[in-house]
Amino acid sequence: MIKTEYYKDLTKMNTFGMKVKARCFVEYDSVADLVDIEFGDLARPVLHIGGGSNLLFTDDFKGTVLHSKIDFIEILDESHDPQLVQHSDRTSLCHFDPAKRVEKPVLVSVGAGVVFDDFCDWAAKEGLWGVENLSYIPGEVGASAVQNIGAYGVEVKDVICRVYCYDTVEEEFVSFGVEDCRYGYRDSIFKSPEVKGRYVVTHVVFALSRIPQPRLDYGHLADAVKEAQSARASELTPSLIRKVIIRIRKEKLPEPSVMGSAGSFFKNPVIAHEHFERIESAAKAEHGADYKVPHYDLPDGTVKVPAAWMIEQCGWKGRRSGGAAVWDKQPLVIVNHTGEAFPEEIIGLEKRIIASVKQKFGVELHPEVDHI
Ligand SMILES: Cc1cc2nc3c(=O)[nH]c(=O)nc-3n(C[C@H](O)[C@H](O)[C@H](O)COP(=O)(O)OP(=O)(O)OC[C@H]3O[C@@H](n4cnc5c(N)ncnc54)[C@H](O)[C@@H]3O)c2cc1C
Incomplete structure (x- = not known):
């Protein structure tokens, strides 16, 4: 079946909770329905969405939003x-x-x-x-x-x-x-x-x-899984790892049904090694000689620095600006704090964060979230 709606409210179809409408919304149930859609006749532009969890709608959408319900x-x-x-x-x-x-x-x-x-x-x-x-x-x-x-x-x-x-x-x-x-x-x-x-x-x-192949080498995941295993006297199963990961994620990230966001708002920047050394010596001057800047050395000699660390160092963690805010448990996440934030408020906060990171570290942050 193909369902077509006009001036469709997308508030519940984007996890940021932006109150926007699509001029036309088309949802289909099967591959057969998809081929029946006359793509040439659709109002342009056309955007296919999933759960809308990596999108920031900046305005009402003037074209057609497509959505799949193929669910086997x-x-x-x-x-x-x-x-x-x-x-x-x-x-x-x-x-x-x-x-x-x-x-x-x-x-x-x-x-x-x-x-x-x-x-x-x-x-x-x-x-x-x-x-x-x-x-x-x-x-x-x-x-x-x-x-x-x-x-x-x-x-x-x-x-x-x-x-x-x-x-x-x-x-x-x-x-x-x-x-x-x-x-x-x-x-x-x-x-x-x-x-x-x-x-x-x-x-x-x-x-x-079906052959066990746990991947537990990330952060403290192995410890958390071991703890859960002994607490439940359980075998190591995909279900056990899943439960541990869900618990950790719920502690760190905003629940989309409660607080709108699109997860990590910015990409982690990759910079030249000399640039990283300058950042590190400035951080040691500020926080003491033992201070360690979190980073990952990449095989090509460049360095990936967590954007969350930079944003926090600029004092943004937990700060609010109108209906938008930086999530207090994870500064890489911008949230629709009031549930009523306008796209302009999210974008305004984004711009101010980018400017202050640029000023302090000389690094340009880029959004991971797709601006529509
Ligand atoms: C709280 C929170 C936590 C998150 N954590 C993570 C995380 O840990 N790791 C991670 O990688 N991401 C994370 N994300 C981001 C997000 O969940 C992912 O990017 C996810 O894959 C987006 O899926 P979606 O169905 O919502 O896609 P949408 O946001 O709707 O669309 C994303 C892109 O996919 C395209 N698209 C969607 N469906 C189709 C289709 N059928 N055919 C062609 N193109 C299509 C869209 O056009 C768009 O370009 C998080 C987001 C939130 C809100």
């Missing part, structure tokens, strides 16, 4: 020839790369409209390993493949086999092997300016595994 989760038959996967609802056959990265993979096909955390929950209950560290990230499966979501040392590209899409320009189905997706940090070919908006993700095939 299906384990592909073990007898299935992994080289070929028949596209659901379609006759075209798409070549499939065997999952090379996972021992004895269990291939799972998931519709783009499935809430990503529902998929994580399903996988944990099935005893399947691979997505437990990505638990509780807001949003839907289609967007996860666009964004290359990541958390606790895992990126979704680590478990993606193939991304199936509808090409709205050529009006045909295409599929991308994981290497074709050009995945980077929260980045993919689907976000590149040349093709942005062209491909609608219909479903994604993941390679999960």
